[in-house]
């Protein structure tokens with residue numbers, strides 16, 4: 019083997035003995051080793067400080083003790099960082115300590131697992147790069163720390179050197195570092211050393227030819243024997259070991275230098291053949307590096323995927339926690355809302371009860387006030403001196419000329435009296451409560467009575483082209499109906515339908531349609547207004563053709579209300595008749611003829627029939643002659659015990675109308691005394707109602723048998739002497755002539 023070496027082995031041993039002879043025989047080998055180890059450690063520390071700088075906000079101490087150095091490397095961060103500095107990405111994942119403040123002196127803030135991960139990753143990377151490695155336990159007390167130092171110095175060498183010969187050196191060092199303290203030399207160091215040893219290390223390699231194996235061995239043996247001759251027997255094994263170590267070190271260095279020099283010469287002298295060899299070697303190395311690189315990349319990818327998966331897991335867990343939190347909150351909200359809803363529901367049912375109670379009380383009060391209410395209204399006077407001497411809230415006084423020339427005074431009492439200055443709104447204010455009754459299921463009748471020109475149409479409809487202020491009871495009543503039904507829409511659904519009829523000469527005519535008596539559904543006051551306009555137009559056409567017919571006919575606007583309680587499902591029906599009667603003035607038979615006479619007869623007949631009905635109601639007679647006229651037939655529902663009736667009595671205050679006024683006021687006073695009994699709400703089924711009507715009809719038919727066939731005599735409206743008048747056989751509500 020020695021023959022193959024480009025230098026003499028003996029001279030190499032001689033050199034070693036010359037250089038280290040004294041020191042090899044030093045009795046304090048252990049301390050020398052310790053010094054050497056310390057020196058190597060310092061080198062490692064110095065290099066690490068330079069490469070890594072601060073880790074976790076701390077620097078490696080300049081001269082740490084072995085224990086301190088071990089502790090600072092234990093979490094693997096410094097080692098990983100160092101390796102990554104010289105080979106970026108060599109250790110793909112390094113877990114660092116969170117902050118410098120958290121880094122204790124021993125450098126272990128990471129969990130044991132994290133430290134282990136770092137160390138594992140570092141050792142894998144080091145091994146992959148062909149660097150000498152060590153056991154993790156070497157960083158613990160009792161471990162072989164020199165192996166760690168070797169590894170660091172190998173990294174240092176890796177960073178500084180080239181690849182040639184490197185791997186074999188490291189492997190050598192790695193495999194022997196438990197026994198030797200080999201210093202890994204860089205090619206540069208080796209070269210400089212070669213230069214200093216001069217003649218003994220010739221680079222051409224032909225010096226070895228004069229040494230034969232036997233000579234070498236005997237000379238070598240002699241040299242060694244010479245060296246140990248005077249040495250203590252016990253020291254000898256250790257000395258030999260030390261000498262061998264040094265010789266091996268020297269050998270390594272010389273081989274390295276030799277190889278370097280050969281490479282250099284070959285590169286200069288034989289570029290083509292060497293280039294081929296180098297190419298081959300380079301391609302091998304390239305392939306190896308490529309594989310290593312790909313492996314690293316794959317590992318990095320795997321690590322990245324692992325990280326992503328972990329992140330996803332964390333995110334999933336966070337979302338799950340968030341969802342659970344939201345679910346809990348949501349449930350709490352629902353419980354809270356259901357509690358609120360419960361209290362609102364009980365409040366609403368309480369409100370319903372109060373509303374119901376209120377309705378009952380209100381209608382009781384209305385009942386106590388009397389079912390036929392009479393209000394008197396006096397319009398402004400066209401003369402300077404009128405017949406009305408005094409009007410207060412409940413009474414009206416008229417100046418009545420007596421036969422002896424002295425003026426007497428007559429006073430009449432009513433539920434309310436309105437003077438010429440009373441506004442439409444004031445008049446309606448006292449009427450308003452009746453409108454609510456309609457929506458509560460009662461039948462209501464408001465009719466305007468009085469002689470021609472006394473102001474009936476003004477009260478019921480207002481003047482021609484009325485505005486918001488002057489509009490009459492009809493419009494205001496309907497407006498209230500819609501307003502209240504709107505207010506109650508959450509509890510009761512109302513359907514409102516309207517009918518507008520005219521009774522002229524005992525003939526009923528629908529003012530809204532050419533067809534049969536027609537109930538038109540309406541949704542708003544606007545609907546009603548347009549219908550009323552149509553009705554008035556239809557009436558006006560007739561009036562033009564028939565000479566002031568409006569004064570000679572009764573007009574009746576009827577509103578039917580059907581309500582359904584949305585909670586209980588109960589239904590209620592109510593209706594209101596708004597009647598503008600024909601003029602009530604008495605017409606002397608001898609003064610009129612022809613159509614005018616006929617009109618007067620019919621008006622008087624129907625008003626007499628109205629008087630008769632009211633009279634029989636006042637006397638609580640078992641039979642009430644509703645069927646004596648179309649008017650009383652039409653108003654039957656609103657004049658019986660189930661209805662609430664209001665009569666507006668109108669007075670023309672002029673002196674020349676005083677007789678007619680007194681007649682009117684007497685009639686009205688009599689009406690106001692009538693007790694119809696408590697009004698009843700329409701909650702009966704329609705069958706019951708129909709049966710009641712049939713009974714009433716049969717009773718009426720029986721009574722009529724005794725009456726005279728035809729009553730052509732003009733009767734005053736106040737007359738109750740209607741007996742003897744012949745009633746039409748087919749005058750039921752359903753057979754009204756239109």
Ligand SMILES: Nc1ncnc2c1ncn2[C@@H]1O[C@H](COP(=O)(O)OP(=O)(O)OP(=O)(O)O)[C@@H](O)[C@H]1O
Nearest residue numbers: 397398469470471472473474475476481568569601
């Ligand atoms: N309270 C009042 N304030 C002011 N003007 C009134 C009032 N009442 C009636 N008038 C006016 O008196 C006139 C006659 O009134 P209106 O036509 O209402 O009487 P009427 O009783 O309906 O008559 P007819 O029976 O002929 O229909 C009208 O011009 C009307 O505008």
